Amino acid sequence: MEDYFKNLAHRRFNILTEEWVLVSPHRTKRPWQGQEEEIPKVDRPSYDKSCYLCPGNKRANGEQNPNYEDVFIFENDFAALTQNNEAYETNNGLIKAETESGICKVICFSPDHSKSLAQMSIDEIKKVVLAWQSEYFKLGREEAINYVQIFENKGEVMGCSNPHPHGQIWSQSSLPNEVDKKDKSQRRYHSKNNRSMLADYLKQELEINERIIFENKSYAVLVPFWAIWPFEVMILPKSHQNSIYQIPPSETILFAEAISVITRAYDKLFNCSFPYSSGIHQAPTNSANNKHWHWHMNFYPPLLRSATVKKFMVGYEMFASPQRDITAESAAKTLQSLIQINF
Amino acid sequence: MEDYFKNLAHRRFNILTEEWVLVSPHRTKRPWQGQEEEIPKVDRPSYDKSCYLCPGNKRANGEQNPNYEDVFIFENDFAALTQNNEAYETNNGLIKAETESGICKVICFSPDHSKSLAQMSIDEIKKVVLAWQSEYFKLGREEAINYVQIFENKGEVMGCSNPHPHGQIWSQSSLPNEVDKKDKSQRRYHSKNNRSMLADYLKQELEINERIIFENKSYAVLVPFWAIWPFEVMILPKSHQNSIYQIPPSETILFAEAISVITRAYDKLFNCSFPYSSGIHQAPTNSANNKHWHWHMNFYPPLLRSATVKKFMVGYEMFASPQRDITAESAAKTLQSLIQINF
Ligand SMILES: O=P(O)(O)O[C@H]1O[C@H](CO)[C@@H](O)[C@H](O)[C@H]1O
Ligand SMILES: O=P(O)(O)O[C@H]1O[C@H](CO)[C@@H](O)[C@H](O)[C@H]1O
Numbered sequence: 001m002e003d004y005f006k007n008l009a010h011r012r013f014n015i016l017t018e019e020w021v022l023v024s025p026h027r028t029k030r031p032w033q034g035q036e037e038e039i040p041k042v043d044r045p046s047y048d049k050s051c052y053l054c055p056g057n058k059r060a061n062g063e064q065n066p067n068y069e070d071v072f073i074f075e076n077d078f079a080a081l082t083q084n085n086e087a088y089e090t091n092n093g094l095i096k097a098e099t100e101s102g103i104c105k106v107i108c109f110s111p112d113h114s115k116s117l118a119q120m121s122i123d124e125i126k127k128v129v130l131a132w133q134s135e136y137f138k139l140g141r142e143e144a145i146n147y148v149q150i151f152e153n154k155g156e157v158m159g160c161s162n163p164h165p166h167g168q169i170w171s172q173s174s175l176p177n178e179v180d181k182k183d184k185s186q187r188r189y190h191s192k193n194n195r196s197m198l199a200d201y202l203k204q205e206l207e208i209n210e211r212i213i214f215e216n217k218s219y220a221v222l223v224p225f226w227a228i229w230p231f232e233v234m235i236l237p238k239s240h241q242n243s244i245y246q247i248p249p250s251e252t253i254l255f256a257e258a259i260s261v262i263t264r265a266y267d268k269l270f271n272c273s274f275p276y277s278s279g280i281h282q283a284p285t286n287s288a289n290n291k292h293w294h295w296h297m298n299f300y301p302p303l304l305r306s307a308t309v310k311k312f313m314v315g316y317e318m319f320a321s322p323q324r325d326i327t328a329e330s331a332a333k334t335l336q337s338l339i340q341i342n343f
Numbered sequence: 344m345e346d347y348f349k350n351l352a353h354r355r356f357n358i359l360t361e362e363w364v365l366v367s368p369h370r371t372k373r374p375w376q377g378q379e380e381e382i383p384k385v386d387r388p389s390y391d392k393s394c395y396l397c398p399g400n401k402r403a404n405g406e407q408n409p410n411y412e413d414v415f416i417f418e419n420d421f422a423a424l425t426q427n428n429e430a431y432e433t434n435n436g437l438i439k440a441e442t443e444s445g446i447c448k449v450i451c452f453s454p455d456h457s458k459s460l461a462q463m464s465i466d467e468i469k470k471v472v473l474a475w476q477s478e479y480f481k482l483g484r485e486e487a488i489n490y491v492q493i494f495e496n497k498g499e500v501m502g503c504s505n506p507h508p509h510g511q512i513w514s515q516s517s518l519p520n521e522v523d524k525k526d527k528s529q530r531r532y533h534s535k536n537n538r539s540m541l542a543d544y545l546k547q548e549l550e551i552n553e554r555i556i557f558e559n560k561s562y563a564v565l566v567p568f569w570a571i572w573p574f575e576v577m578i579l580p581k582s583h584q585n586s587i588y589q590i591p592p593s594e595t596i597l598f599a600e601a602i603s604v605i606t607r608a609y610d611k612l613f614n615c616s617f618p619y620s621s622g623i624h625q626a627p628t629n630s631a632n633n634k635h636w637h638w639h640m641n642f643y644p645p646l647l648r649s650a651t652v653k654k655f656m657v658g659y660e661m662f663a664s665p666q667r668d669i670t671a672e673s674a675a676k677t678l679q680s681l682i683q684i685n686f
Contacts, residue, residue, distance in 0.1 A: 020517075176365075
């Protein structure tokens with residue numbers, strides 16, 4: 001990044017959401033006297049009889065989990081979205097609402113209660129990737145489903161109520177806000193240039209080589225230029241794929257490697273089981289024209305300076321725009337130094 | 344709200360940001376096993392010698408606070424925005440940034456360390472309102488300033504590092520994301536209808552009378568139809584004013600009353616010093632055409648079920664759209680029951 005941006009407050013543009021982030025590099029010296037998080041110790045047993053996600057245990061609704069051996073998927077017992085038979089809408093211009101139909105699932109990444117993605121082998125992570133692919137495909141085939149949101153909330157500080165390694169898949173009939181923004185920006189770029197916007201962006205990032213923290217044959221892991229969270233990261237496929245369903249079978253292991261590399265670097269950063277929310281953005285499932293979509297996975301981790309001091313996205317951030325202190329470049333440098341490639 | 348929306352998942356449209364919120368009214372039965380917040384006890388002394396905001400004390404940069412008697416304003420010692428003499432930008436289409444200039448101030452609401460707005464008299468709050476007005480005017484006169492964001496982060500859970508009653512004012516040269524959205528939506532409505540969008544909206548809300556929690560001659564306090572946070576609230580002036588600078592002198596006390604009423608209801612809700620971020624959205628200061636702007640103040644409180652259980656805006660919310668369980672109507676009903684008008 002040009003030198004003058006290293007010390008002056010500036011805004012950076014997110015080409016996907018078309019929104020800005022305020023960067024204040026000079027502000028890193030600010031002392032912190034506020035709330036510190038409690039990061040629970042990670043010494044967990046491999047099996048916890050009170051955990052509703054462990055194999056063989058009973059869930060809140062009385063159902064019993066099978067004795068699963070790798071990935072286990074079930075419908076969320078308290079789903080935010082359900083399959084509605086009825087559809088209503090109300091719209092007088094100023095008061096506008098419509099019913100929404102969907103299916104919410106929980107995906108256990110491993111039967112081992114003590115693990116997280118960072119402690120799983122690449123082969124084990126690959127099984128999670130395969131499960132995501134098949135859920136995207138299956139849910140997408142449902143007529144009422146047009147979008148499949150795969151995500152993980154990791155850590156208590158991210159509202160995760162159970163430490164058992166798991167993620168969620170919420171699928172629904174309409175395009176959610178964030179997806180809609182990325183749909184529009186990518187579509188506009190693609191119809192103008194007839195190329196994937198993120199493929200062009202990645203090409204530049206690889207040339208500049210200032211924010212790339214890892215790459216293998218098929219994927220790059222980078223801190224996006226417009227990152228909001230202090231150690232935000234994006235996994236980008238090098239070839240233009242609309243959804244994870246298009247990952248060739250030979251490459252799923254490389255995507256798993258990228259996930260493994262970044263989650264292990266995260267755990268080393270502040271020497272804790274690093275909290276984050278991660279998610280995959282990809283093509284809607286009902287639309288005939290998805291050529292412009294280039295799927296990607298993002299990690300949004302809340303920690304700023306240590307295992308206990310997080311970045312608060314509050315007043316200014318809620319009312320004006322996201323704000324960060326350390327630059328994307330310096331975060332990338334820190335993460336680069338924590339990457340272990342041979343394992 | 345129509346009955347079928349009371350039990351079915353649905354989306355509601357925010358006419359100001361033009362984004363959607365997912366509402367899952369059937370989900371309120373979900374048990375909670377996750378992180379609980381610690382809400383510090385509110386027994387604070389009126390003066391704390393270690394507080395850098397108390398009258399007469401020294402701040403981090405060595406400056407000494409005056410022995411102020413009501414409101415005290417100073418420039419933020421660790422400002423995220425500063426007045427840059429240089430302006431740069433970089434833009435190749437995909438990598439786009441520009442320097443940003445601004446002024447950040449801190450505003451102490453009271454010399455009394457132990458208070459919050461809820462414990463201050465309406466006359467004391469009126470002094471805060473007058474200070475906001477004059478800061479909006481003074482900062483707005485600076486050539487480099489086009490937007491003045493007034494906000495408060497209250498409580499440790501909102502990243503507030505000092506319990507002394509205070510807010511912040513960040514002013515800057517460009518329109519932040521959230522303001523830009525509201526600028527566009529209001530402008531479009533106004534040029535089509537030649538009326539204020541929020542005045543029309545308020546008229547409807549007053550007729551429906553389902554989400555209004557308080558009103559006086561000049562202001563309504565309501566839970567907006569599209570509220571995101573469980574107990575989100577909006578203060579709306581009944582007459583069409585572009586900015587708080589247009590509040591007639593005789594009405595500042597009524598705005599102060601609205602603030603007092605809602606902050607006291609909040610404290611009663613879960614019997615704690617209620618955390619929130621609040622902010623005022625109003626007209627930019629450099630633009631010649633601001634007729635479409637109708638200023639308003641929002642409160643975004645994080646608590647969901649009790650003083651210790653908050654709503655987490657995480658995975659789905661970050662990657663897809665905000666999601667809430669209790670409806671705006673039921674939150675309004677709860678808050679209505681806590682309003683005390685005579686005091
Ligand atoms: O300026 P403060 O109170 O130290 O900091 C707080 O408010 C700021 C503005 O919303 C945020 O950027 C910080 O993350 C938060 O901790
Ligand atoms: O579904 P969970 O894990 O119980 O709940 C968590 O994730 C959801 C989806 O991001 C959020 O809506 C909840 O606020 C959060 O606590």
